[in-house]
Amino acid sequence: xxxxRLIPCLDVKDGRVVKGVQFVDLVDAGDPVEAAxxxxxxxxxxxxxxxxxxxHEARGILLxxxxxxAEACFMxxxxxxxxxxxxxxxxxxLAGADKVSINTSAVKNPDFVREASEKFGNQCIVVxxxxxxxxxxxxxxxxxxxxxxxxxxxxxNAIAFARQVAELGAGELLVTSMDRDGTKGGYxxxxxxxxxxxxxxxxxxxxxxxNLDHLVDGVEQGHASAVLAASIFHFGTHSIGEAKHYxxxxxxxxxxxxxxxxxxxxTAAMALS
Amino acid sequence: MSVVIIDYGSGNLHSAAKAFERAARExxxxxxxxxxxxxxxxxxxDRIVLPxxxxxxxxxxxxxxxxxMVEVLQRRVRGEGAPFFGICVGMQLMATRGLExxxxxxxxxIRGDVKAIAPSEPSLKIPHMGWNTLTLVxxxxxxxxxxxxxxxLHAYFVHSYALTPANPGDVVAATDYGGPVTxxxxxxxxxxxxxxxxxxxxxxxxxxxxxxxxRP
Numbered sequence: 001x002x003x004x005r006l007i008p009c010l011d012v013k014d015g016r017v018v019k020g021v022q023f024v025d026l027v028d029a030g031d032p033v034e035a036a037x038x039x040x041x042x043x044x045x046x047x048x049x050x051x052x053x054x055x056h057e058a059r060g061i062l063l064x065x066x067x068x069x070a071e072a073c074f075m076x077x078x079x080x081x082x083x084x085x086x087x088x089x090x091x092x093x094l095a096g097a098d099k100v101s102i103n104t105s106a107v108k109n110p111d112f113v114r115e116a117s118e119k120f121g122n123q124c125i126v127v128x129x130x131x132x133x134x135x136x137x138x139x140x141x142x143x144x145x146x147x148x149x150x151x152x153x154x155x156x157n158a159i160a161f162a163r164q165v166a167e168l169g170a171g172e173l174l175v176t177s178m179d180r181d182g183t184k185g186g187y188x189x190x191x192x193x194x195x196x197x198x199x200x201x202x203x204x205x206x207x208x209x210x211n212l213d214h215l216v217d218g219v220e221q222g223h224a225s226a227v228l229a230a231s232i233f234h235f236g237t238h239s240i241g242e243a244k245h246y247x248x249x250x251x252x253x254x255x256x257x258x259x260x261x262x263x264x265x266x267t268a269a270m271a272l273s
Numbered sequence: 274m275s276v277v278i279i280d281y282g283s284g285n286l287h288s289a290a291k292a293f294e295r296a297a298r299e300x301x302x303x304x305x306x307x308x309x310x311x312x313x314x315x316x317x318x319d320r321i322v323l324p325x326x327x328x329x330x331x332x333x334x335x336x337x338x339x340x341x342m343v344e345v346l347q348r349r350v351r352g353e354g355a356p357f358f359g360i361c362v363g364m365q366l367m368a369t370r371g372l373e374x375x376x377x378x379x380x381x382x383i384r385g386d387v388k389a390i391a392p393s394e395p396s397l398k399i400p401h402m403g404w405n406t407l408t409l410v411x412x413x414x415x416x417x418x419x420x421x422x423x424x425x426l427h428a429y430f431v432h433s434y435a436l437t438p439a440n441p442g443d444v445v446a447a448t449d450y451g452g453p454v455t456x457x458x459x460x461x462x463x464x465x466x467x468x469x470x471x472x473x474x475x476x477x478x479x480x481x482x483x484x485x486x487x488r489p
Contacts, residue, residue, distance in 0.1 A: 202403075257427055
């Protein structure tokens with residue numbers, strides 16, 4: 001049976017992890033590759049890098065990080081942030097990303113999703129949907145797409161956009177509530193559910209996880225196929241293993257395999273336990 | 274021992290090469306891994322791996338665009354019996370036909386078609402994406418020491434199409450996604466995995482090591 005995926009996400013800027021990663025025994029906690037190895041060894045189901053580097057010229061640094069991560073980690077890696085054209089996608093895939101997440105470029109030009117999925121296959125094209133609730137009390141719920149980290153409104157209805165990009169060839173949707181991101185108050189479950197129920201492709205819930213129940217809610221109430229979180233793992237509040245066992249205890253189908261063998265993996269696993 | 278991972282323009286093969294190197298190291302096997310688009314290299318390799326991502330027809334076109342590649346594969350694999358491992362679309366290319374978007378022809382080593390997966394429960398998402406367990410259909414050295422069944426190890430799948438062999442005896446393992454979906458095929462010196470062993474952590478590394486030790 002297919003399992004629920006738990007995905008830690010790392011914000012990367014100029015080749016360094018931005019939010020803290022507090023794992024004991026990491027030689028360099030700011031190195032995304034070190035953090036990726038630790039998550040790999042801990043049994044993360046996938047890993048996500050979000051590149052928040054401001055300048056497009058610094059892409060080479062990200063590609064090097066992706067390359068070194070792909071050499072060391074044998075699990076799927078999604079990379080997003082600043083993906084503007086087919087060449088950006090090609091470079092990330094050639095560096096070793098398994099999936100590429102596109103956001104602003106898909107909003108500006110939905111046909112880019114079609115072009116990308118026709119070229120590389122829909123299995124590697126993730127569309128990141130950043131949305132804010134725009135309906136008031138007592139009105140039917142409505143969400144709007146925002147770009148640039150939630151600063152720019154677009155006037156585009158989030159559910160309609162989700163349907164559109166799924167039809168254009170997105171293999172997966174990463175749904176982030178800009179209202180909840182960073183609040184630790186839990187996902188916007190109504191948003192995640194509205195999108196998950198509207199499309200036939202898998203949906204990843206993102207934005208706002210503060211405790212392990214929020215992860216469970218994302219699947220049970222949000223109907224997400226996968227749940228993404230950042231700070232609860234980076235700051236050592238919870239380990240990946242703890243989260244997966246907790247979710248399994250709540251009746252979700254989780255992958256609880258022993259981590260892969262290997263000395264480096266073992267050391268990293270101990271560091272996280 | 275040498276293994277060649279065939280590069281025919283289908284995605285990044287670096288991580289596949291690294292996974293083979295690590296599996297060999299952990300199994301203490303002496304192995305040279307080469308990623309190559311040169312039919313002469315394929316002709317000399319002891320073992321051959323055909324990866325593949327994207328659409329069936331694109332991958333077939335990619336394979337055909339390397340002069341002499343299909344011929345050398347036919348000779349080394351079908352003629353001389355070199356152990357062959359197809360991964361994802363590389364596995365699907367072993368089939369007779371692919372019916373993704375358009376009808377195109379595979380290598381016809383495993384008779385059967387590659388068709389859209391159609392789970393019995395409409396709520397199941399397509400692509401079938403993520404970690405799933407394997408159900409053993411017939412014992413095979415590729416799965417030696419790998420726990421299968423609902424409590425077994427997991428493999429990472431990402432696909433919307435699957436190979437259904439005409440001869441059910443060619444199926445080594447299936448996975449469940451609203452009904453059985455072919456996960457591993459095998460016959461003679463041929464094996465193929467629908468999932469990505471190079472992304473499947475413990476199960477993947479073990480499976481690759483088994484392939485490297487396999488003497489069909």
